Amino acid sequence: MTFINDNEELEQFKRHDIRSLLPALGWQSLSAAEVATTKHRGRVGDIFGDGSRYLHTFRTGAGVWMFKFHEGSTILNRDRGTVLHVAQEYVSGSIGHARVKIREILGTCTGPTLSPSAGPRTPAANLALISSSTYPYPTPVAIDEKKAPDQLYSEYLTGSHPVICGEDVPDYLKMRWINMFDEIFEGQVRQTIGGKVRFPYLRFSDEITSKRMEFAGFEEKGKSWKSFSTGGRAGIWIGGQTTSAHVVVVESPLDAMAYSIFHCKYAHFVAVRSGGERDVVRYLELLSRDRRLSSVTLATDNDAAGHVYAGKIGTALNRFKEDRFVVSFELSGSGHNDHCDALKEAAINRDHPYHERVTRYMKLKQEVFADMRADDIASDTASPTRELLIPDFTRLTTECAIEELAD
Numbered sequence: 001m002t003f004i005n006d007n008e009e010l011e012q013f014k015r016h017d018i019r020s021l022l023p024a025l026g027w028q029s030l031s032a033a034e035v036a037t038t039k040h041r042g043r044v045g046d047i048f049g050d051g052s053r054y055l056h057t058f059r060t061g062a063g064v065w066m067f068k069f070h071e072g073s074t075i076l077n078r079d080r081g082t083v084l085h086v087a088q089e090y091v092s093g094s095i096g097h098a099r100v101k102i103r104e105i106l107g108t109c110t111g112p113t114l115s116p117s118a119g120p121r122t123p124a125a126n127l128a129l130i131s132s133s134t135y136p137y138p139t140p141v142a143i144d145e146k147k148a149p150d151q152l153y154s155e156y157l158t159g160s161h162p163v164i165c166g167e168d169v170p171d172y173l174k175m176r177w178i179n180m181f182d183e184i185f186e187g188q189v190r191q192t193i194g195g196k197v198r199f200p201y202l203r204f205s206d207e208i209t210s211k212r213m214e215f216a217g218f219e220e221k222g223k224s225w226k227s228f229s230t231g232g233r234a235g236i237w238i239g240g241q242t243t244s245a246h247v248v249v250v251e252s253p254l255d256a257m258a259y260s261i262f263h264c265k266y267a268h269f270v271a272v273r274s275g276g277e278r279d280v281v282r283y284l285e286l287l288s289r290d291r292r293l294s295s296v297t298l299a300t301d302n303d304a305a306g307h308v309y310a311g312k313i314g315t316a317l318n319r320f321k322e323d324r325f326v327v328s329f330e331l332s333g334s335g336h337n338d339h340c341d342a343l344k345e346a347a348i349n350r351d352h353p354y355h356e357r358v359t360r361y362m363k364l365k366q367e368v369f370a371d372m373r374a375d376d377i378a379s380d381t382a383s384p385t386r387e388l389l390i391p392d393f394t395r396l397t398t399e400c401a402i403e404e405l406a407d
Contacts, residue, residue: 007234007275013102014082018057018065021083022048024105025090027055061220062227077303147231149215153200153388155229156218160190160198162386172197172222177344178257180365184266185257187386188239196222199253199271200388203235203279211286211393219273221254234275236283242389244268245294247287249280249313250339251301258339259299262346262354264361267297272309281316286393288324299330301338 019029027048035047046057053073059065068080075081075089087098147155163170165183170191173181181189190198203216217232237253240260248267250256256269272280287293298314300306310329317327336342346354347362 010084010099010275013084013099014064016065016083016106017059018067018083018086019045019048021102021105022057022086025083025086025101026050027086030054060227061225062230064227145231146233147229152217152229152232153215156190156198156200156215160192162187163189163191163197170197171195173254173257175223176254176258176340177347178254178261178340179347180261180362182257182260182365184241184260185239185253187388188237189253192220192222194222196220196225199237201232201235201237201273201276202390203233203276204282210282211396213283213390213392215388215390219253228273234273234279236273236276236279237271238269238283238389238391239271240269241266242268245292246297247284247293247295248297248299249310250299251306251309252338255299255301255339258343261362262339262343262358264357272300272313277309277312277316281313283391284317285320286391286396288321289396290393293325295326295328297328297330299332299339302331302335303337306337 023029027050029045030047030049034049048055048057048067053069054071055067055069055073055075057065057067064082066080066082067075067086069075073079075085078085083102084095084098087101088095091097091101163181163186165181165186167181169179169181172195173179188200190200192198197220199219199221201216201218202213204210204213216235217229219229219237220227237256239253239256240248244267246267247270248256248259249270249272250259251271253269253271256271259269260266270280270283284293284296296317298310300309314327314329321327332339332342336345343358346352346358349355
């Protein structure tokens with residue numbers, strides 16, 4: 001019998017049709033007449049209400065089922081999310097409580113424990129769940145089959161081209177107030193023909209002593225669009241000035257770019273996706289053993305999830321950092337949830353203490369990069385396009401011993 005680990009189980013939950021789970025979590029499907037009274041415009045069966053709020057369900061291109069609000073309501077301060085957020089609000093508890101509740105609904109509960117790692121793993125076969133014969137919606141596609149790194153990398157390249165410093169900044173980056181694309185991020189972002197941006201993620205292989213990274217998948221973002229590679233795995237994005245001994249850990253590549261502009265400085269950035277905490281800890285340990293790490297700044301989002309990320313990673317780093325490097329925590333500027341929001345306020349609010357510095361920095365950088373690009377074109381000696389760099393620590397002789405991060 002095939003068993004799945006904790007993170008794979010959460011992915012299974014998110015890819016199961018959310019519409020079949022909502023009734024057990026206090027949300028009922030609205031009739032056509034009821035849908036007409038809301039601000040939602042969707043098919044009957046996609047709109048649900050709990051008596052005071054109305055949410056719209058949809059499936060992303062990556063196969064993840066999500067909800068979103070149109071009238072200003074939220075769940076856990078989110079206007080969109082997955083069944084995990086709905087369940088967490090329903091039980092008024094942690095993600096562990098939400099996990100157990102969803103197991104109960106699906107009939108895969110292994111007992112009353114809130115620590116899945118303490119008991120037997122959930123059989124993957126039991127997650128086939130509710131079929132279309134018992135519920136009027138299609139059964140979700142199974143996600144047990146993961147794609148090979150080479151296949152994922154080929155999909156990452158297909159239909160996209162590198163974002164180049166000095167050329168037009170992708171519209172989506174401008175939407176997030178990143179009005180300049182710095183040369184330190186070349187090779188770490190691609191743009192699709194449709195205007196979306198792609199960020200590549202890496203991971204260590206499953207062996208605990210692995211020192212070489214592989215392609216894990218890519219995140220794609222655009223206006224009202226966010227997805228991750230079907231068949232991909234959790235991992236980390238590595239970017240910025242990767243030769244720097246100062247590493248800044250954020251939750252998104254966009255946060256890395258905004259952080260660099262807001263603080264007017266370069267750094268070695270690592271963005272971590274949900275489930276990628278183990279990879280970022282292993283990456284930082286290998287950097288420290290290679291004497292390429294002097295300080296780590298945990299600059300995750302200033303919200304509950306970001307605080308949990310920072311706490312888990314910081315606790316894991318304390319197991320081996322000793323006197324090799326310094327760890328610090330940094331919230332986004334002006335108390336905002338993320339660094340893009342902090343950058344936006346600094347850029348548009350003339351009274352902001354960083355307004356002049358940020359605007360002058362972006363203007364100067366834009367001029368410098370435009371001149372560099374013009375010189376390249378005039379001399380016909382444009383620099384070669386940077387390729388995605390996959391770190392390799394195999395030459396290190398010291399074995400790693402990263403413990404499992406606690407749930």
